[in-house]
Amino acid sequence: MRETTLRDVAELAGVSPRTVSNVVNGYARVTDGTREKVERAIAELGYRPNVLARNLATGKSGQIVVVVPYLDTPYFAELLQAIIPAARKVGYNVLIDQTDGDREHEGELIGRGSRRFLFDGMIISPLGLSQEDLTVRDPDLPLVVLGERTSDGTFDHVGIDDVAASTEAVTHLIQIGRRRIAAIGDQPYPTGEAAQLRTRGYRAAHANAGLPVDESLIIGTARFNRIDGATAMAALLDRADPPDAVFCYSDLVASGAIHTVIGRGLRVPEDIAIIGYDDIEDGRYSQPAISTIQPDKKAIAQLAMDRLILRIASTEPVPGVELRAAHKLIARQSTVG
Amino acid sequence: MRETTLRDVAELAGVSPRTVSNVVNGYARVTDGTREKVERAIAELGYRPNVLARNLATGKSGQIVVVVPYLDTPYFAELLQAIIPAARKVGYNVLIDQTDGDREHEGELIGRGSRRFLFDGMIISPLGLSQEDLTVRDPDLPLVVLGERTSDGTFDHVGIDDVAASTEAVTHLIQIGRRRIAAIGDQPYPTGEAAQLRTRGYRAAHANAGLPVDESLIIGTARFNRIDGATAMAALLDRADPPDAVFCYSDLVASGAIHTVIGRGLRVPEDIAIIGYDDIEDGRYSQPAISTIQPDKKAIAQLAMDRLILRIASTEPVPGVELRAAHKLIARQSTVG
Incomplete structure (x- = not known):
């Protein structure tokens, strides 16, 4: 069956193709009576305006x-x-x-x-x-x-303001008495901007508190996923001098880190305090619920x-x-x- | 500045507009020499083919x-x-x-x-x-x-096969010795098909095991979210005769239910065993990890x-x-x- 065209609609309605086009595209320059005639013809013929052609004419797709x-x-x-x-x-x-x-x-x-x-x-x-x-x-x-x-x-x-937010997260860990604070999620230039801003905040919080940064506690990860947090946390716990707190660059990373800590029979936050970033719903329902930075x-x-x-x-x-x-x-x- | 047109490209390349169109649309009927001339003209003029017009011509958008x-x-x-x-x-x-x-x-x-x-x-x-x-x-x-x-x-x-999968989930709860099994996530016709198939599986598992169904243990929810599971679980725990196991219609519902159970100082699975549906990553990292139906x-x-x-x-x-x-x-x- 041949597709119904704008021309068919125009013929049945007894108007010009241009008028049909004006109705279809919602232009104001059509009287109510004409609009009604055209709409009746469209319904009768089951005409489907070609969206692509319409976009082409109006320059907008909605x-x-x-x-x-x-x-x-x-x-x-x-x-x-x-x-x-x-x-x-x-x-x-x-x-x-x-x-x-x-x-x-x-x-x-x-x-x-x-x-x-x-x-x-x-x-x-x-x-x-x-x-x-x-x-x-x-x-x-x-x-x-x-x-x-x-x-x-x-x-x-x-x-x-990622640097300010990260500084607050790490300052919170310092304020609850932690001193060996790790960071999980660092990423290299040129595309790891999100990570680098968080690392800057981590350093700023240490500087503000007059604490030295142990560079070996800044752990790089490929992404900000649960598996990245779980793996990095395992490496930290395998050290002779594990951290007493971790700033994770996302709540997913924090979720993975907590999984590893609990799997080793340690307690969060008693043995290791953990804070994330993003405030995703998952973190609110997690056991324990995850401290975080909440962006608006x-x-x-x-x-x-x-x-x-x-x-x-x-x-x-x-x-x-x-x-x-x-x-x-x-x-x-x-x-x- | 006027937008460069297909006609401009044709003029510069010394070919017909149709030939330019054939190159742009990737048609085979163009010699390599001609294609090269056209592509050079396109690059020189910074011509941007109108994707909408191209789709209109080929009928495909990719x-x-x-x-x-x-x-x-x-x-x-x-x-x-x-x-x-x-x-x-x-x-x-x-x-x-x-x-x-x-x-x-x-x-x-x-x-x-x-x-x-x-x-x-x-x-x-x-x-x-x-x-x-x-x-x-x-x-x-x-x-x-x-x-x-x-x-x-x-x-x-x-x-x-949702009915078979749900039957297996509830049969698993029966096999580990549970007898008062609740279901969280039922939804009414005509749009709650997912829920209704799971409720059918819940009933089938009871029938297969010769166990009666306590209709009051089938709890309806608006959606399959954490908050739905948390709220329904609270209502179940407030009863004089709480269940000893729950079949949740999604892992999110299970996550919410576990949150409520642990928040009340009860243990999963010792006091209440919980199984979900969907096998989302969250359930694998949850404390405790959530039993589930894994669709391929x-x-x-x-x-x-x-x-x-x-x-x-x-x-x-x-x-x-x-x-x-x-x-x-x-x-x-x-x-x-």
């Missing part, structure tokens, strides 16, 4: 894309629970693209010749792309960047969406700005019993 | 969409970790749409006039849509359905992708089939100590 490295990282899954409703409230559908932190995949998404016509704007949390890579991008793509990069003046960046995810989502909508609506270039959401230290059983 | 109710449910996040690589291996990018289980949103996605031109096929795990709703859909959309519906002969359905997520992903690719490639209607992936009972500390 969709935005949110690009994250890993969907099985609860932090991103929870952040999306704040972004999706914020987008729907202003009439946008959200599609999500997982990059696995692959630099090439991330680069394609922000680059010229990207799939940008399929969406009106992008919120990206880059992992593979370095700060420099971000400058090589389609300048016409409305873009908001999350995480630990900084704005280059052409896109907006939304994050929390709702604020991050709303700030990102507000800037993206502004960029999509603007016909002029919008200068890029830095936006900072709040964070809070949450002390739970894994540090204060 | 993207598929995976539609899930909740991205913060680890089961779906983990399933996507199997689907995305399977799709990339055959050259498809995956976009994800979260529906919140909203019937209208799900209906729009599979319906006529949907956004289907933005993707070549869809894998959907419906929640709001009933089995009947699934029949009212765009017949031209290549569609594979996951979860607890059944194929109506026009789409494929991939799932595990890789097999589900591969079966779904194979059928979707077949449907996208076929010019004839493909009869819908039922595909069943394997599952396995995993006994951990929460039932066997």
Whole structure:
């Protein structure tokens, strides 16, 4: 069976194809009577407007894309629970693209010749792309960047103050009397920005308290997952001089570390106090509940969406700005019993 | 500045616009010399092919969409970790749409006039849509359905045998000597299919063992989340005759239930044995580790992708089939100590 066309609808309604197009695209320049005639013809023929052709005409798809490295990282899954409703409230559908932190995949998404016509704007949390890579991008793509990069003046960046937050986390461990504090999650340049900011906070807290840093207690990991925390913790416990506290760069890392500590018959926090980062739901239900840094995810989502909508609506270039959401230290059983 | 057009590229390369289009769309009917000339002109002018127009011409976008109710449910996040690589291996990018289980949103996605031109096929795990709703859909959309519906002969359905799996879970609790077994997660018709199949398994295990079912031990919940498990468990413990075991309809529900039991100073499994469903990573790291039903997520992903690719490639209607992936009972500390 031949597909019903716009021309068929126009014929049945007794109007021009252009008028049908105006109705389909929701343009105002159509009288109510005409609109009714066209809509009746559309219903009668079961006409399905070609979305792609419509987008081509209007230049808008009504969709935005949110690009994250890993969907099985609860932090991103929870952040999306704040972004999706914020987008729907202003009439946008959200599609999500997982990059696995692959630099090439991330680069394609922000680059010229990207799939940008399929969406009106992008919120990206880059992992593979370095700060420099971000400058090589389609300048016409409305873009908001999350995480630990900084704005280059052409896109907006939304994050929390990671150095301050990490300093607070480690200061908390010092305040409860711990002195041999390990850090799990460090990562090398150029793409480990998140990790490096946390390591800076770890050092700052020691400096503030006049404590020396034992470099051998800063443990690198490939990712911020449970298995990374479990493995690094095992190595720390195998030492002759294990730590009495650990700052983990994510709650998942903390969950893995706790698993190892308890598996060895030791107690959290009595033998080893543990603090995480992200405040994922899992940490609140964990035994013991995990102390953490809570980023204001709702604020991050709303700030990102507000800037993206502004960029999509603007016909002029919008200068890029830095936006900072709040964070809070949450002390739970894994540090204060 | 005026946007570079296909016509500009044609002029510079000294070929027809049609030839440029053939190169951009990867058609074979172009000599290597011509292709090279066109590609040089594209690079020189910084020409960006209009993806939307290209899709319109070829009828393909190279993207598929995976539609899930909740991205913060680890089961779906983990399933996507199997689907995305399977799709990339055959050259498809995956976009994800979260529906919140909203019937209208799900209906729009599979319906006529949907956004289907933005993707070549869809894998959907419906929640709001009933089995009947699934029949009212765009017949031209290549569609594979996951979860607890059944194929109506026009789409494929991939799932595990939920009744058999649930029967095994409850039989395991009976075999370790438990007799007052509660079930947490029941949900009413018409959309609670997942829950109803698990309740059927709960009843079957009792019938197989010649045990009566205490209807008051089947607890309904709004969703399969930690908070649902925590609340339902509290109600069970407040009874004069609390259960000695609980079959939870997801690992998240089990995690919430364990949180309540331990919070009351009781022991898992000594006082109350608990088994979940889904085998999410969280359950393996939980204290105690959670016994569960492990669906073969890789097999589900591969079966779904194979059928979707077949449907996208076929010019004839493909009869819908039922595909069943394997599952396995995993006994951990929460039932066997």
